[in-house]
Each structure stands twice: as structure tokens, then as C-alpha cells.
Amino acid sequence: MSTETLGEKLRQIREQNELPLRKVAALLDIDVAILSKMERGERKLSKEVVLKLADIYKCNPEELLVLFLSEKIMYEIQDEDLGEKALKVAEKKVKYLKANKTK
Amino acid sequence: MSTETLGEKLRQIREQNELPLRKVAALLDIDVAILSKMERGERKLSKEVVLKLADIYKCNPEELLVLFLSEKIMYEIQDEDLGEKALKVAEKKVKYLKANKTK
DNA sequence: CTAATTTTGACACTTATTGTCAATAGAATA
């Protein structure tokens, strides 16, 4: 399984597109320093930035968004013995909510 | 399935034990107002407080902790269409980490 | 070597979170 972080993946995609941080940061309208830190996991990525990057790199936003969300989840349960149980409970809740969405 | 929040459950347990907020707050060494808000979901509970409450009420900490963690997870994916997918990815990661824990 | 790119750290600014307190409201009881 892929153990790559979202930041690492984004950097990889950027390099494949041969775009310098400078240009991408300009498109995102953020400072180069921040984007550099985001790619290296020193600053948090926002959903907004992830979606803009998917647009800039013309890649599937879903994959990136799932990775983004799963990292946020992992952050909450890191080092917790009960993490797996909590995930299962959360899954049940999501399914429950989905089933009762329109009610 | 139980749609009860952790705060609601804690209040229920406290009332079953016939303990006033005042006493529990004193045992926790926090302000009554904060505990009141925690039970009503107006303030976040901390892992520390949850464990102390399990101790005070002499109940199984695991159940409370799982609920605590699952609520934190739910908070991260609320309203996200990709929430369920993200949960599955997170589960895989947890399993992967567990398998490689001692390596 | 020079220029472009990236990284690093300091700093200010804003936003979230947390604790403290007192006034108010509600419930139970004398």
C-alpha cells in the first residue's frame, strides 16, 4: 500500500508537470514559502488548495481529496490503540447518516 | 444504532450515579460551567477528561474513548461525500501501521 | 559563476480554544 503523504504526492505531480513552486504558488495566489511547506508537510493543506491543485495539474480531485481527508482522520487517531474501533464506529455513523439523509 | 453523543452519554451516566455537576467538576478540578458545556456539546471534551470520568463513574473507559475518537473523526468528514472512502483508506493505513509496528 | 528555485526562520496577525467569573434561571425542599 502507498505510504506516500498528500504533500509528497503533490510534489511528485508538480515535478511531473515541470512546474516550479513559483508558478504554482502564483496560480494559487499564495506565498511560495507556504506551498513549499505544504508539500513537505510542515503546513497543513486546505481542502480549497487541494481542489485548486487538482485543477492546475488537471488530475482527478477525488483521489487527492480522499487522501486529504484520510490524513485528517489519521491525525485524530494517531497512536491510539482504539483507532481501528473508532473508525468502524465512524463508518457505521456515516452509513446511518447516508441512509437517513433525506428523511 | 445509537445516535447519542458522548456528552449525552456522560450526562446520563452522571445522573445514574446521582452526582451533581458540582461534585464531578471538583473531582476533575475544572469549572462547573465547563463540565456543563461539555455534557451539552458546547465545549470539546479532552481525552484526559474522558478517562478521568470513566474512573469517577467506575465505567469501562474503552467504550467512552471509542465514542470520543469516533466523534473527532466524524467532525473531520462531516458533510463530505468522500467521507466513507476516506474512512476505508484510513482503516487500511491503521492496519498497515499495526502490521509494521515492531519493524 | 550566475541565476533560478527552494528552504528556513523570524515576525506579526488573525482565529480558535480554554479558563474564570458572575449573573441568571431552574428545581427541590423547608
Next chain:
DNA sequence: TATTCTATTGACAATAAGTGTCAAAATTAG
């Protein structure tokens, strides 16, 4: 009803966390 215990609410200050900006230093490419 008056009193006391309990719980809720909101204002406020203190603290912590997150963000943006900048410039110097380090690294890489031409």
C-alpha cells in the same frame, strides 16, 4: 413563598494554534 442547591448562559481575559509575509540562506540548474 422563601431558601438553598444546582445548572445554564454570556462576557471576558489568557493562551494556543493557525496563517500570511518577508528576506536571508541553501540548493540546484544552466
